[in-house]
Amino acid sequence: MVAFHICELSLAQMEAARFEWTRLAAQALEPNAFSAPGFLLAAARHFPSVERPRFIALRGDDGRLFGLFPLASAGLSGSDGFIRLWRGELSALATPLIDPARPAETIAAFLDWVEEGSAAAGVLFPRLCASGAFRAALGEAARGRRDLAHLETHARAALAPGGPADEKFVQAGGRKRFNEIGRARRRLGEMGVVALDVAVAPMDIKAAAEAFLALEASGWKAGRGALLSEASLATFLRSATRVLAEDGLCRIAALRLDGKPIAMAILFDSGDRSYCWKIAFDERYRAQAPGVQLLYELTRLQLARPEIELTDSCAIANHPMIDRLWPDRLEICDAAVSLRAAAFDAACRAELARRRARDFAKRAALLLLRRKAS
Known part of the structure; x- marks a missing residue:
């Protein structure tokens, strides 16, 4: 059993840890270029402050980096019911990087740490590969202790x-x-x-x-x-x-x-x-x-x-061009894990309602633009 030391690291500390971060990215349970140092450090330096990631690192007793969980800029506030993993608008995936040696233990330790520091109902993991190794480890970490729900799923084009x-x-x-x-x-x-x-x-x-x-x-x-x-x-x-x-x-x-x-x-x-x-x-x-x-x-x-083994199109679902070129599909999901079971269902319903309202507003804006163009 690994004892984890968990803390938030500053941008300067993450820059100093780039070598071991690069090693973790290369050996991670599930690869994700959008969690690699090149992408996340650039986002933390250059995105508007409200869109920058915050870095939660998990280390073993020997100092080894076992996991890196980027949080949205709100951190542990959870004012809308969820602690959110970072998902930049230019990021096609938000899968955290974790060492393959203790995946479920690493995720469970992160969830316990968030629960201790926040009053939120749950943690939202956006843009995961639904059939990926991280999602499987997330299910194992939650099994018997926490509820897990998919708030959104879609398939996008890929090339195998x-x-x-x-x-x-x-x-x-x-x-x-x-x-x-x-x-x-x-x-x-x-x-x-x-x-x-x-x-x-x-x-x-x-x-x-x-x-x-x-x-x-x-x-x-x-x-x-x-x-x-x-x-x-x-x-x-x-x-x-x-x-x-x-x-x-x-x-x-x-x-x-x-x-x-x-x-x-x-x-x-x-x-x-x-x-x-x-x-x-x-x-x-x-x-x-x-x-x-x-x-x-x-x-x-x-x-x-x-x-x-796979080229991800990073496209939206039902993309009019790439879907007619690449036949394979990658299922993407937004997964929510409970921290407090009594409030979790209500938080999920509220999140789904927010998403429906957002999608309606986007469709209305698009329709208005088309009318102006015509």
Whole structure:
């Protein structure tokens, strides 16, 4: 039985612990590039203060780092009924990093620590892989002691090994769709020299990140979601890609027409997982589907990497493009674990009501934007 020492660490302390944090990320029970030092340190430095993670570390008696649980900026306040693990808007997963040696014990110790320091009804673990090793360990830690509920689940596109890229595309979108992609690719080839390059070295990543920001800002997202339109987010992307590249965990792919990038994608690696985090394309070539053409080339490259067991699209559920290209699916869940059983059900109901209200507001805003555009 391991005795854990649990405390919150400052940003400076996390920076000092980067080496052992990197080791934990590489050996974690379940990989997650969005909990690696490159991503989380950049978020803690550059996100607005109310969106920055707070770091809860679990160490053994020998000082070994057994777990890292990033909390939302509210920490242990739990004013809305839940202590929330951090889930940044640019983070596709929120799976905490834990050592595989004592996974259930590590999670149980964290839950006990939160219970002692908070009056909240439960702890909310957002964006977990529903069939992943962490979710299984969470269930084991809760079994017989705490209630566990899934507040939300959805499936998103993923790419698993098995078969060439052509087969994957046909399986996902059908033969007719695949033929349409081929015709668009030929039309693009008639316009000039089409080439793919992938930046991996840190200096190449630095230049590629700037090109990505410029490409994204040139399209419909300009002023409405483009990272370059918010200085803090642009700085975050530069920092995250640079540090992850230093650890060999970042790639930026570019599809070029006569040397000019017309579609780009940023990928992160962690363990046997790869994450297609961001994609942008030049809308002047929309008819030739440059984003789809880039993903076709990336599909071939990812399937040829023997160390990668799954490439996560990081996309929303039912994405109109990637769902018709990649046939595999990854189920994502938001899991809630009780701290105080008497208040847990009510807290879950209130959280679900908040989410329904939020989704309704988003749909109403989208409808209004469409009406203004027409």
